Amino acid sequence: MKNRIILTVITVLALLPAIPLFLILFQLLKEGLSSLSLDFFLHLPAPPGEPGGGIANALVGTLIIVGLAVLIGVPVSILAGIYLSEYGRHGKLSETIRVCADVLQGVPSIVIGIVAYAWVVKPMGHFSALSGSVALALMMIPVVVRTTEEVLRLVPDILREAALALGVPYWRTVLKVVLPTGMVGVSTGILIAVARIAGETAPLLFTAFGNQFLTLNPLEPMSALPLVIFNYAMSPYEDWWRQAWGASLVLVFMVLGLNIVSRILARKIAGEK
Amino acid sequence: MKVPYPIFRTEDLCAYYGDFMAIKHVTVSIPEHQVTAVMGPSGCGKTTFIRCLNRLHELLPGARITGKIYLRDEDILELDPIIVRRRVGMVFQRPNPFPTMTIYENVLAGYKLLGIRLKREEADRIVEDALRKAALWDEVKDVLHRRGTFLSGGQQQRLCIARALAVNPEVLLMDEPTSALDPKATLQIENLIVELKNTVTIVIVTHNMPQAGRISDYTAFFYMGELIEFGPTAEVFTNPKDPRTEEYLTGKFS
């Protein structure tokens, strides 16, 4: 009897952290669902104060900025992860890289934004999607580096030895056996990192900056979902507040979707073991 | 002890893990086209010894080898390890097919992983040939394009044998290849080994005395890193020279 009471109490307490998530989802659905329509996804913003309009430019912008960040950040991260797992596992350089990755992960995103401003916006002379991508890439690098390392370490040594015993050089063994075997895990790490950066606002404020119009040129200022939410929520127009909720809803479901896909992938790896 | 046609000859071979000497001054000749069993109590250095013969040993951090290992008159410690490993194949204790590859690709791994391109007919021929030699062809010929990891343990081990044979090695090293398998799969592999000695020289580590008796022509007996006995299996088993071999054979320790 006593046990059951304790179990019930513990179960209820364990559910507490889930409550905020449901409250957030409830709030978003309540405030945001009414703005969702086909037009919302397909149209550009209406002029200030006028009702209607959509977030097409921000959706496309988020895809481009995040996509570019992946292109910039993922290759270097995977190379670093390979180095940490396959080459200098216990070396001094590896320890340094690990510490740097951890510190970089801890740098506040607003600071990353300022740095990207100094590195890219200043020399170019104007805001651009590219500078935003650089900022987001800096944020995803530590995550991808560490997950790549961890996942590759899980690849059993007997597979490496099987390849080496066939006369395959070590670097080819790494590229053609270790990396493909760990690929699902590496992809999971990338998805988690993308989910993390997709909603980042601070690094985009003075880099991608935002844009009322649709552009596909990464060298121009570009809109993104978090920027739209920020700008609309700060505006004096009620219709924009409503759209900020709508955009928040879209963003949260995007991130949620990425998380779910990465979980399915992670389960697939666990199942293969 | 002199053997008729040695393919491998070690001279004063020592192998270390850091400061620990796991193989001590081993001088031995391994005869061509024969099955040589490597036996001895657990931890005596059997695995270490055969991993010297294809230079896998030196890949572990802190591991090194001294002495000489001749593969037909060439000192393999002077050769490119890549070349050595293509001439001396290896099958491991646990079957280890590449999980991302199909059966077909696994057999060709020794080519594919090296970036060697093969014509379609040639690839097909190598695959069929290797799988036949490994006595696996009939069981997998209709599922060549499925993952190798779907096979049973015994089939996976034979796939690994096929993968090693596909690059035409002169020697095949096997480290307790049946210890993870059931009796039926073990018997299949034993029969296979006897067949294979016409094509390759086999050096097999085994704990299983009856198995060594059934399949091997020569037996090398290790004890605490030293080679204490070497000779034709029948002789070693019936008339061991070293008392420690006899103790092992009569099951005093294992």
Ligand SMILES: Nc1ncnc2c1ncn2[C@@H]1O[C@H](COP(=O)(O)OP(=O)(O)OP(=O)(O)O)[C@@H](O)[C@H]1O
């Ligand atoms: N990676 C390693 N680092 C340090 N010492 C090792 C390592 N591998 C093996 N040894 C040591 O070297 C000795 C020989 O080991 P080895 O694996 O060759 O023995 P074995 O005869 O194959 O044993 P088993 O029958 O248990 O497989 C043992 O004392 C072992 O503890």
Ligand SMILES: [Mg+2]
């Ligand atoms: Mg062993």
